[in-house]
Amino acid sequence: MIRVLLADDHHIVRLGLRAVLAVADDIEIVGEAETADDAVRRVREGGVDVVLMDLRFGAGQAGQDRESGAQATARIREIPGHPEVLVVTNYDTDVDILGAVDAGAVGYLLKDAPPEELIAGVRAAAKGETVMSGAVATRLQHREEERESALSPRELDVLQLVAGGRSNREIGTVLFLSEATVKSHLAHIYAKLGVRSRTSAVAAARAAGIL
Template identity: 75%
Template sequence: MIRVLLADDHAIVRMGLRAVLDSEEDITIVGEADTADDAVRAVENAGPDIDVVLMDLRFGPGQSGRELETGASATARIRKLPDPPNVLVVTNYDTDVDILGAIEAGAVGYLLKDAPPAELISAVRAAATGATAMSGSVATRLMHREEEPANALTSRELEVLQLVADGRSNREIGATLFLSEATVKSHLVHINTKLGARSRTSAVAAAREAGML
């Protein structure tokens, strides 16, 4: 039996996932969480009694009202626990920064919420064995990155550019990512070169147009 924890801040999404997965004889839902932190706590409490976590990437405060945590950071925390379950990301977001962040955090799969039920069921079964499961569009984005590595932004560069898009200064970006301002500036030079941009604003615009942010 594959034991699944649902982690999503929307109750209606959890209901939909439960409806699909409960129809399968080899899958059972053992818990739900409406914040990323609650998902980590549930795994800590359940020990080895969870096989797969279905993890959203962006959470609201939920009923607990605690400080927000992303699904990627929660995934990283879960994967550091003893005998952790595998994490399958199920989200609406398919930008490079989201995909790479989840994969580098340790997620074994990445599905979009518009995936057909059969694809979700197959992905859960694959995740339970540690196999990779990707939505077609996500796999295509990763393949394009591999085909054009010279122009692809690294995960760190994507983090820097996302903070630029959020309106952060170089000093604030450095403080957030534990980098010196000189290192932040170096990343920005590389970002502009790869994107053919001449300013922070044009770099952000180019990245959004390319689906990176």
């Protein structure tokens, strides 16, 4: 039996989650939490396998600041034998998603996910498997592709000198690099910008706001 804690400050949302999960005979709701603090406190009591965590809550530990679900997730991850945390929220910005993932959430689903996706997500989370809604997975994939295509600081140095009309030898002298290394940097720059020449690289970089 997968023991689930519902952590959301909206009663009607918790009722909805209960209704969805009630049809699964291998899932049991063992508690509810209205604040981030309540969620962490309930986890410390034990007997929880998966926490369904919202991202926006009421007052946090000090009773003043609003503690987020990501912060609560990080605290839960510090508890020995901690349960897995599956974020279920309406928020899908990069900041929200990455904050939750960095905090240690095993998955991220949106509240408009189909009931069967939520149930499957709980089962997967209980096994420690990564769970991502389609929209979130796509956003993370695009972000990773952007990161991989971003120019490194050294590549940007090279490109700026190329834009200034410097030759490979001159670039090497300015940056204390061999011509072979400069050519290697240029090859990477071309690949990342999807171009085949120095002129095209400079034009593409300017169009993208890199230069």
